[in-house]
Amino acid sequence: MSYNGMTASRWSSTIIYVVLAITAVLFLLPLFWFVLCSLKTQQEMVALPPVFFPKISQFRNYLEALTKIEYFRYLKNTLILSLMYTIPGLFSASIFGYAFARFHVKGKNFLFTIVLILLMIPPVSVMIPEYAFFARLGLVGSYSIWLLWGIGGNPLYIYLFRQFFSYFPPELEEAAILDGCSRLGVLFRIFVPLSKPIYVTVFLLSFLWVYGDFMGPVIFLSGQNTTLPVAMATGYVIRNGILLVSVLLAGIVIYIIPILIIFAFGQKYYIRGLLSSSGLKG
Amino acid sequence: MLSALRKKIGRDTLTFYLLIAPWIGMFIFLNVFPMGYGFYLSLTKFDGITPPRFIGIKNYLKLTADYRFINSIINTLKFTALNVMASLVVSFLIAVLLNRNLRGRGLLRSIFFLPYAIPVIATVFIWKTLLNRESGILNIFINFIMPKFSANFLVDLPVFSLISMFIWQSGGSMIIFLAGLQNIPKELIEAAQIDGAHEWYILRKITLPLMSPVILYQIVVGIMLSFGIIVQPILLTSSPGAAFTAFLNQQPPFQNFFTIIYAFQQCFTNQNFGYGMAIVWVMFITMVLITFLFMRVIRGLIYYEYD
Numbered sequence: 004m005s006y007n008g009m010t011a012s013r014w015s016s017t018i019i020y021v022v023l024a025i026t027a028v029l030f031l032l033p034l035f036w037f038v039l040c041s042l043k044t045q046q047e048m049v050a051l052p053p054v055f056f057p058k059i060s061q062f063r064n065y066l067e068a069l070t071k072i073e074y075f076r077y078l079k080n081t082l083i084l085s086l087m088y089t090i091p092g093l094f095s096a097s098i099f100g101y102a103f104a105r106f107h108v109k110g111k112n113f114l115f116t117i118v119l120i121l122l123m124i125p126p127v128s129v130m131i132p133e134y135a136f137f138a139r140l141g142l143v144g145s146y147s148i149w150l151l152w153g154i155g156g157n158p159l160y161i162y163l164f165r166q167f168f169s170y171f172p173p174e175l176e177e178a179a180i181l182d183g184c185s186r187l188g189v190l191f192r193i194f195v196p197l198s199k200p201i202y203v204t205v206f207l208l209s210f211l212w213v214y215g216d217f218m219g220p221v222i223f224l225s226g227q228n229t230t231l232p233v234a235m236a237t238g239y240v241i242r243n244g245i246l247l248v249s250v251l252l253a254g255i256v257i258y259i260i261p262i263l264i265i266f267a268f269g270q271k272y273y274i275r276g277l278l279s280s281s282g283l284k285g
Numbered sequence: 286m287l288s289a290l291r292k293k294i295g296r297d298t299l300t301f302y303l304l305i306a307p308w309i310g311m312f313i314f315l316n317v318f319p320m321g322y323g324f325y326l327s328l329t330k331f332d333g334i335t336p337p338r339f340i341g342i343k344n345y346l347k348l349t350a351d352y353r354f355i356n357s358i359i360n361t362l363k364f365t366a367l368n369v370m371a372s373l374v375v376s377f378l379i380a381v382l383l384n385r386n387l388r389g390r391g392l393l394r395s396i397f398f399l400p401y402a403i404p405v406i407a408t409v410f411i412w413k414t415l416l417n418r419e420s421g422i423l424n425i426f427i428n429f430i431m432p433k434f435s436a437n438f439l440v441d442l443p444v445f446s447l448i449s450m451f452i453w454q455s456g457g458s459m460i461i462f463l464a465g466l467q468n469i470p471k472e473l474i475e476a477a478q479i480d481g482a483h484e485w486y487i488l489r490k491i492t493l494p495l496m497s498p499v500i501l502y503q504i505v506v507g508i509m510l511s512f513g514i515i516v517q518p519i520l521l522t523s524s525p526g527a528a529f530t531a532f533l534n535q536q537p538p539f540q541n542f543f544t545i546i547y548a549f550q551q552c553f554t555n556q557n558f559g560y561g562m563a564i565v566w567v568m569f570i571t572m573v574l575i576t577f578l579f580m581r582v583i584r585g586l587i588y589y590e591y592d
Contacts, residue, residue: 015484019382026379027396033453034399036422037411049419053428099308106301114305117312123505124572125513127545129316131552131565132323138333139322155311186300215404217516221532222553232406236520237531252414255407266402270395273402274460281461281502 041065041252048248061249068254071247072238073227081230084149084220085213092153092160092209093202099156100164101190105176115165121158127218134222148223149213157212159280160205166279167201168194201279204272207265214262231258320569327562337559344563354547354564361512361543364444369507371448372455373500380462381488394463401456409520412450413439443522443538450517458503465499466492505579512572515545544568 040048041064043057068074103115137143176189184192195202213219213230220230235258239251266273327344329337348354379397383390400408415422418437427434439446469492477487493500518541519532533554537546544564552561 016385016387019385020387023379023382023387023393027393030396030400030453032422033411033415037414040414040420043420047420053420053422053425055425095307098304102301102304106297106304108295108298108301111301114309120573121312121316123509124569125509125545127513127515127549128565128569128572129319131548132326132562133315133319134552135326135333135558135562136319136322151311151315154307155315156308161308186297187304211402211404215406217405232404233532236406248414248420252410255410259403259407262402262404263399266399270398273398277457277460278464281464281499281506 037252038256041249041256043249045247045249064249064253065257067247067250068239068257071250072234072254074231074254074257076227077229077231077234080228081214081232084146084230085210087146088149088153088213089206089209090153091150092157093206095154096156096160096205097164097195097198097202098190099161100166101168101194103161103165104168105171105186105189118158118161122162130218130222137223143223144225144228146228149219157209160209163205163208163276163279164201166282167198171197200272200275203269204276207269207272208276211262211265323562324566326559327566329559331558332556333558334556340559344560345567347560348563348567353542354544356539357542357544357547360540361545364447364514364541364543365508365511367444368448368451368511369504372451372507373458373503375452376455376457376459377462377500380459380466381492383459383463384466394460397459398456400453401460403454405516406520408450408454409517412446412453412521416446416449439522440538443518443541446522447518447541450521458507461499461503462496465496469495501579501582508575508579509572512568513545514543515549518543519546 039056042060042062043054044061047054047057103111103118134143137148142148171194175193179189179193180186215232216230217232217236220233224230224233235251235254239247239254241247326337328341329339331337383394383397387393403411414420416438418424418435421438423438424435427436473491473495474487477491482490518537519535522541523535523537533550536542545568548561548564548568550561551557551564555561
């Protein structure tokens with residue numbers, strides 16, 4: 004019986020290994036194929052029957068990707084926009100999160116319920132009425148929208164800070180308050196120095212959100228003000244509307260390299276963000 | 286004045302509201318006002334240039350007879366159900382398989398998690414190069430078995446194209462499931478194993494019930510995310526030819542025409558803001574209703590450690 008059990012479990016673990024390995028290859032294949040296609044010529048991209056490997060790797064696609072549109076201008080726009088959203092956002096979300104975590108006053112739960120509801124609503128569905136409202140105020144086309152969004156605090160980041168600050172023992176702030184520290188002083192002198200991981204997590208989440216966002220710039224920005232994703236999706240076209248597919252792919256490869264690097268070194272921050280937003284402890 | 290107020294309502298209350306005041310202000314400015322203005326516009330005819338003309342609830346009445354709107358809702362619900370189920374089943378299975386002592390487990394986990402981090406514009410074009418007729422690798426693989434086969438999956442199977450892409454990106458839920466699985470007490474599983482329970486039996490009778498709050502949470506989040514999906518169907522499955530048109534004018538195929546796309550195009554392509562806002566409001570109410578329903582349902586199932 005036990006002998007049979009042993010072989011059965013060894014067999015099943017081999018099968019699990021094989022299944023996982025095949026799935027992992029399937030998950031990596033799209034990325035591999037994508038890079039391969041970015042090295043093909045325009046003719047090779049539309050050839051029938053399809054070609055697997057490019058005959059000669061077209062590294063000039065990458066050069067063309069950088070020159071066909073003003074790549075670095077749009078990259079700069081994207082980075083500026085990301086920082087304009089992230090830096091004030093980090094500041095205000097941590098203060099709001101702190102208030103929600105460490106105060107027990109009337110009306111707090113009601114306000115926090117609003118945060119939770121906002122958390123559930125997809126941003127796009129608010130952006131459409133926001134456009135009409137901002138157009139009325141003459142804000143459309145300006146980066147200050149991102150600044151306002153940042154100051155308002157993204158509900159997810161408020162929630163993440165609130166979760167993190169909830170875990171500190173009450174004695175910590177009681178002692179500080181006895182020593183004459185103000186409530187805001189508790190946050191900046193005691194909590195912030197102990198909270199580096201959550202600040203890094205929210206910084207990355209927030210920065211990468213704007214870096215990858217497509218609908219925000221499509222709705223609120225236009226022309227040369229727009230960000231890299233939108234510029235790439237519309238810019239790699241020759242006169243008669245033919246899309247330069249492999250050049251576009253090359254542009255996107257350059258665009259996601261920083262993300263892959265951040266992912267390689269900061270995977271634990273992604274995981275932390277996901278797990279504390281779902282209420283699980285890693 | 287502040288000190289008088291402090292005496293009256295208490296120090297903590299005052300500090301809390303001072304800290305939270307910017308949030309309340311911005312919430313009103315960024316959410317309440319736009320949604321309110323949007324509601325006002327939904328009662329008007331407004332092209333974005335000439336002043337809005339009040340027409341009462343005509344836009345809402347028109348919605349009840351608009352077959353494109355009704356179809357878009359049906360499509361959204363169908364897609365949401367399929368998408369949430371497919372993504373959760375795949376990510377749950379991967380998490381269950383990964384939840385054991387394996388060599389290279391960390392590497393495998395990173396591989397399954399990686400696509401989650403890739404931004405939308407990149408995933409869309411990655412998926413285009415996988416599934417289209419000319420350069421799609423899926424066609425190449427099928428040609429090994431059926432040499433004459435040739436299909437543009439993006440056009441022929443638009444829902445499949447979209448959902449397969451979201452499955453590829455479901456690494457986030459895999460990570461959440463994996464953490465949930467690791468929170469299950471080891472003694473429970475070991476006791477069952479000593480009693481001779483089969484792996485499949487343990488999965489059904491111990492793992493699944495204990496994971497139910499996590500699964501439910503993922504379903505709610507998945508539903509809400511699905512309602513907001515707009516870029517992927519437009520960029521992935523429309524414009525089948527090589528000719529490129531602006532994002533605003535691209536029409537996804539019938540099956541992938543969702544409510545949010547309809548609202549967006551009514552506003553920005555047709556300059557029909559009043560009607561577009563009515564669609565947004567109906568969608569918004571649907572979403573809030575679903576959120577409340579689910580919160581009701583899960584309240585009893587989730588255990589909070591604090592507060």
